[in-house]
Amino acid sequence: MGKASKDKRDIYYRKAKEEGWRARSAFKLLQIDDSFGILKNVKNVVDLCAAPGSWSQVLSRRIYLPAKEKGLSDEDMPKLIAIDLQPMAPIEGITTIQGDMTSMSKVEEILAHFTDGRKADLVISDGAPDVTGLHDMDEFMQAQLVFAGLTVCTHILADGGVYVAKIFRGKDVALLYSQLKLFFKQVTCAKPKSSRNSSIEAFVVCQEYSPPEGFEPDDLSRVLHERAKGMLQEDAHGNALGTMGWPTECIVPFVSCGGIDAYDSDMSYDLPTYIDEDGVERVKPSLDPVQPPTEPFYKMAIERERAKAQSGKKSAKQLLHEEATRR
Template sequence: MSRLKDRSSRHDAFFRKAREQGFAARAVFKLEDIDKKLGLLRAGDRVLDLGCRPGSWLQYAGQRVGAHGKLVGIDRLPMPSEIPNARIVIADLYEITDEVLVGDLGAFDVVLSDMAPDTTGIKSTDQARSAALVEEALNRASRLLAPGGAFVAKIFQGPDVELLRKRMQTFFATVKLVKPEASRKISTEVYLAGKGFAPAST
């Protein structure tokens, strides 16, 4: 992060609030907003967090699912974790098997993805890379979600948003496009959220 961005974050209300409440990043309030609007997380849920570093989404999910819930997070980079009931997998999502992620849980009730690509500054390239991450996350969710499950993924606004929204409609009873309050106004990020997962018939 540049010094300019760092200074901006330090004066950001969500940044300060996250630090005061012990969360690893301000992004926690994006998930909280989506959860409050759509009712994603419940006590006892099994949750998969794709691109989990630095851990604020896992922290929030852990609070929501409680002592009987289970959390699995995956990221390419190591992260410290003292989150109860959380298993952290250090790996590239494109290289890891479904079996390693799900372990003995059988399936997940919620799959989350706050993944963002390495950006180039070229809008069309960054949008395409973001969409590719969402597509991979959705592929995983379609194989690992339990019936009735939920899915949330960040995507940069662009032509692929509508295509992915329509694809999600083949798996989920309801699909919403959400711009959380904690998203910066200048950011092109939005979140695709699906509820009521039903595996595609074969």
């Protein structure tokens, strides 16, 4: 798809470039904030699965830059930590960590930023695994990222704090809701207008962190497992058959975020125009993305091909072409 065509079909892609966001995802966080006020009076935030960094940009613009403007002392400045598997180009006020947030060593690296007694007010996760197309598998992998985020919450989220995480609304989502409800007084399923209707993606907005009495972070797997056990159906031989229906404790409110005047992400919009010096209406040129990928997956392949070309060896493409024309 050409850039102009994508601009037309995806209004949020175009708006992101116009407003200087690295990804259209920025609008998802902004629309969730419109409905839930999650960024209000917030100082310390952990952004899990943050690359290329549009959510971190929102944190920088909404939390870091206003604090800097006020000239706060170092101690009073917000603490904003971001982690991703991919490297991330720097963003003012954001400390970045590269690595797998499901690994304990990386979780410890995040926690190391909170040894001064500070707690996080907000943990956000827009993480998504590489989707396989096998829905059960994708939903399971997505849930693992949600639990990894919950692990971080159990160590550093302040009482009353908020956790926002991307989920896939698959057939076992009820179990996930009920597990999150053990730790938060209010759990809501939020669908920002910038998230396509055709996508099973949504976000859980978990408010008022309040773990079970006497809970210790090391107990997390046991507590989650106990809750799951009560909801799993088994056959006569004890084999798991799946999750039971929808007991009332699993029902959570659903909120569409972004207001009725927000752009519809499933619609095409006309491209913006301008009148040139001859009075002719023209389509404005398409903008380049704000931040090209720092380490794109295709970079290695290009470098390999370039090295081959320089050494006089034939590239894979040339060999395939020769093979095809010989037949």
